[in-house]
Amino acid sequence: MKPFSDKPASTLLKEAKSVGIREVAKRAGVSTATVSRALNSPESVSTALRARIKTVIDELGYIPDASARALSSRRTRTIGAIVPTIDNAMFARGLQALQSYLATQDYLLLLSTNEYDLDIELKQARNLVSRGIDGLILRGDKRHDELRKLLLSQKIPFVNVGVYEPEKPYPSVGVDNMAAGRRITQHLIDLGHRRIGIVAAMQRNNDRAQARLAGVLQVLEEHACPLPERWMVQVNYNLDDARQAARFILGESDGPTALVCGNDVIAYGVMLEAQKLGFDVPRQLSVVGFDDLEWSRHLRPSLTTIHMPTDEIWVRAGEYLVKRLAGENAIMHREIDFSLVVRESTAPPGD
Structure with missing residues (x-):
């Protein structure tokens, strides 16, 4: 040897x-x-x-x-991606799947974050372009106008990930977030809930959260469900904020019998605080989320949520850019199906 x-x-x-x-x-x-x-x-x-x-x-x-x-x-075989934060299990999982796929195509992934700030996103995009990226993956479709002009002038293909918006001229790969909001709320309606509160994700520069909330509100309006101002709170994606929101909403004696949460992490915080306050989940309070994170099926009670096929969404976005860069035809808008996952955190009111 x-x-x-x-x-x-x-x-x-x-x-x-x-x-x-x-x-x-x-x-x-x-x-x-x-x-x-x-x-x-x-x-x-x-x-x-x-x-x-x-x-x-x-x-x-x-x-x-x-x-x-x-x-x-005239190619660096580098794909850029800008996400709001890496302090989110869904982004981390999606980026891992994307990187694994790009590696099989001999592409490198270059990552940056924008903190839900369009000015920061523009600056980060300029930095990525200056380093010679061939294509760019962006989260959602809330953009600074100058960013679209930059990508057009530099002839850099891009794709919006996490949204499905076939009516827009920009490529998109993701789910119909409004439909997902409607589906999870309809589940609560079908169980008999009419007193439904919302712990939504922060809406600023987050079109995915905005669409989910719009879907929730549509169903509540269709079924004439009252939504007192106190029953709707926006929070960041963290446990502390979610727990405080639950404490605020559930602090009154005649509160909601169910809470729709902006994602699973928010739902975890809501359930923890509800249980601390003495609520039996789901007998006295049903809780639902979005995303279907790994922990959601291990909690007690396990969480009813919307399953988002994160890996497929990000890989399909990578495939779109790789095909575009190879001069092949690529589907401009690709809808990925979500699904309702019913677990232990929901039940009929007062059951």
Whole structure:
């Protein structure tokens, strides 16, 4: 067995970088142009030849120069993504699925956050464009006008993820959030609830939360369900805010018999506080959420929620950009189906 090198890591890295494309071409018995095609346009080289070149690259430890590849192909094989925050299990899960898919396509994911601030998103987009991204994934469709102008002028394809809006001229991959809001509320109506409160996610620059809330309100109005001002509160996606909202709404003697929460994390906080206040969930209070996070089926009681196929949504968004960049036809608007998952946190009122 060949012994491990005793050279410092910095020396090994320098040596790896010193290996050039000519050495790869010579060892593989091909031209430098063939090596370049195998790296930049793999489909233009036979499978056997591509495998031989890859073997030589691995043996020599050759590291292609990304800037040189970008100059020759006008592509960096980098996709950018801007999400509101990574302090959200749904975003983390979706980004992991996206990164795994892009890796299979030899693309790199470059991530940034905007904190639900359109000015920050514009700044981050400019930074990503300056670093040579080929395409961009954006959360929702609340945009700064200058951002759309930037992407158009730079001819950078983009896709809105998490929303399905076929009436708009911008590509979208996601669920019908208004329909999801209607579905979860109709479940409570079907159980017999008419006193329904809402702990919504913050609405500012969040069209997904806005659409869900609109769907909830539509169903309440259709069934003539009263919604006192005190019964609707907006909170951030965290347990503390959700618990305080529950304490506020449930503090009166004649409160709601059910609460619709903006996502599962908010629902966790609401249930924790309701139980602390002495409410039996679901006998005295039904609670529902959105997203179907991993913890939702393990809680006691387990949470009734809307299942969002997060992995599929993000992978489909990545597929859209990869196809666009390859010059292939790509479906501009793709609707992903959600589903109602009924668990232990809901029951008829007073059951």
